[in-house]
Amino acid sequence: MAGGLGYGEGVQVLLDESAVGLRWKEVAAEIDDVVERPAVVAIRRGGVALASELVRILGDVDHGSVDIALYRDDAATALPDPKIGPSVIPFDVVGRDIVLVDDVLQTGRSVRAAIDALLDYGRPRRIWLAALVDRGGRELPIAADFVGFVRTVDPKKRLRVESREADAQLHIQVMSR
Amino acid sequence: MTTPFPHRDLLSIRDLSPADVIQILDASEAFFEVSRRPVRKVPTLRGKTVINLFYEASTRTRTSFEIAGKRLSADMVNMSVATSSVKKGETLYDTCKTLEAMHPDVVVMRHSASGAPAYVASKLRCGVINAGDGMHAHPTQALLDAFTIRKKLGRLEGLKVAICGDIAHSRVARSNCVLLRKFGCEVNVVGPRTLVSDDFAEAFDVNVFHELRPALEGADVVMCLRIQQERLGEALLPSDREYARTFGVGPAQLAYAKETAIVMHPGPMNRGVEIDPLVADGPQSVVLYQVEAGVAVRMALLYLLASDEAHASARESATR
Numbered sequence: 001m002a003g004g005l006g007y008g009e010g011v012q013v014l015l016d017e018s019a020v021g022l023r024w025k026e027v028a029a030e031i032d033d034v035v036e037r038p039a040v041v042a043i044r045r046g047g048v049a050l051a052s053e054l055v056r057i058l059g060d061v062d063h064g065s066v067d068i069a070l071y072r073d074d075a076a077t078a079l080p081d082p083k084i085g086p087s088v089i090p091f092d093v094v095g096r097d098i099v100l101v102d103d104v105l106q107t108g109r110s111v112r113a114a115i116d117a118l119l120d121y122g123r124p125r126r127i128w129l130a131a132l133v134d135r136g137g138r139e140l141p142i143a144a145d146f147v148g149f150v151r152t153v154d155p156k157k158r159l160r161v162e163s164r165e166a167d168a169q170l171h172i173q174v175m176s177r
Numbered sequence: 178m179t180t181p182f183p184h185r186d187l188l189s190i191r192d193l194s195p196a197d198v199i200q201i202l203d204a205s206e207a208f209f210e211v212s213r214r215p216v217r218k219v220p221t222l223r224g225k226t227v228i229n230l231f232y233e234a235s236t237r238t239r240t241s242f243e244i245a246g247k248r249l250s251a252d253m254v255n256m257s258v259a260t261s262s263v264k265k266g267e268t269l270y271d272t273c274k275t276l277e278a279m280h281p282d283v284v285v286m287r288h289s290a291s292g293a294p295a296y297v298a299s300k301l302r303c304g305v306i307n308a309g310d311g312m313h314a315h316p317t318q319a320l321l322d323a324f325t326i327r328k329k330l331g332r333l334e335g336l337k338v339a340i341c342g343d344i345a346h347s348r349v350a351r352s353n354c355v356l357l358r359k360f361g362c363e364v365n366v367v368g369p370r371t372l373v374s375d376d377f378a379e380a381f382d383v384n385v386f387h388e389l390r391p392a393l394e395g396a397d398v399v400m401c402l403r404i405q406q407e408r409l410g411e412a413l414l415p416s417d418r419e420y421a422r423t424f425g426v427g428p429a430q431l432a433y434a435k436e437t438a439i440v441m442h443p444g445p446m447n448r449g450v451e452i453d454p455l456v457a458d459g460p461q462s463v464v465l466y467q468v469e470a471g472v473a474v475r476m477a478l479l480y481l482l483a484s485d486e487a488h489a490s491a492r493e494s495a496t497r
Contacts, residue, residue, distance in 0.1 A: 070220070070221040076225055082181060121214065
């Protein structure tokens with residue numbers, strides 16, 4: 001697997017670390033403006049790094065993560081996810097404004113699953129959605145409230161969001177292949 | 178990419194690689210969390226049918242599977258012998274064919290004959306989980322014990338585990354020995370000569386003892402097994418009281434093990450026989466945690482074995 005330098009053939013940097021870093025700070029500021037007392041919930045595993053960056057910028061906010069493997073609409077027919085992990089929601093969601101965070105928004109199916117997962121913990125006042133990249137290709141009527149970048153990407157191409165921790169900072173970049 | 182779970186059935190721990198075991202335990206973590214939520218149900222196996230086929234008395238294992246299936250939204254059907262056609266003389270083969278016609282996705286089976294679940298698995302297109310067969314195997318118990326050990330002690334590798342009591346009649350002991358040896362644990366089995374035969378050492382690559390103290394010394398895990406009154410006559414054990422005096426685990430015996438040792442029991446317990454109430458209810462006991470782990474591990478197994486794709490992929494890898 002490519003990591004750091006020396007990517008394989010056909011792999012391109014779609015968004016580099018500085019672009020992502022700057023834009024994500026702006027997204028955080030938008031959320032801070034619009035959402036009152038937000039709680040941040042990552043969609044595992046892609047949204048985790050972005051959500052923790054958001055939590056760092058927003059300061060003292062409730063946060064957690066949901067694993068959607070058990071809520072996928074193909075859970076009973078597709079191969080079981082061998083890397084399934086626990087959801088961690090260490091606060092009461094009832095009446096809260098929750099910002100779901102994911103890396104790439106495409107079909108909308110993950111978001112649908114994440115909303116269902118979250119509702120099993122209680123009834124939030126409102127669920128918002130923040131995504132780093134909206135690449136188009138929706139298969140469900142779902143839209144993000146906060147988007148880092150809108151990029152139409154060939155449906156055959158895969159996007160990969162890579163994050164690494166260095167100098168006490170999170171560096172995130174988006175690769176396409 | 179990660180590899181999918183490569184099995185269609187769970188019949189014995191012997192069929193699993195260490196990586197398979199780890200995959201089941203890791204998945205179980207997710208399901209453990211589900212059982213501690215306010216809404217203890219996920220939609221994962223909606224529309225799937227799981228049949229509990231129990232030819233032998235069982236309350237806790239059957240209930241554990243039933244709760245596991247229900248928390249995954251599967252339809253759980255219980256068939257117990259007392260009320261079934263087996264009493265009317267139906268063969269296992271015909272029962273299999275009848276079950277097949279009902280299109281179950283997983284059959285969970287307990288039988289007093291060793292190998293019965295393997296036979297049923299060879300006849301059915303769906304997955305089969307062995308919930309205990311004769312004195313052969315009880316793989317889900319070994320997996321839930323491994324989950325408990327890993328959670329409580331932080332690892333599975335290289336631990337010293339003492340298994341005490343009626344080893345000879347115990348499928349729990351056999352499955353645990355096989356699993357723990359896969360992870361390089363030192364396993365001591367201990368009990369009276371009538372209940373622990375010396376061949377066990379070679380067959381399972383474990384140490385056999387007929388005295389508690391040397392078996393328990395330095396142990397990380399002390400596992401007590403029930404004296405299976407229903408499986409043994411008076412010939413093997415003079416009396417419960419005598420057994421308790423020589424092989425019962427009380428505070429004095431537990432002191433031979435490490436201070437950090439955990440005490441396990443698959444249940445049901447005979448208090449005051451193989452385990453002293455002071456130990457069973459003591460701070461080192463993880464007996465009730467085992468019960469909770471059992472539901473999580475069985476949810477993970479149903480999840481891994483019930484999907485159509487899982488069957489297709491396991492069949493493919495089986496044909497090589």
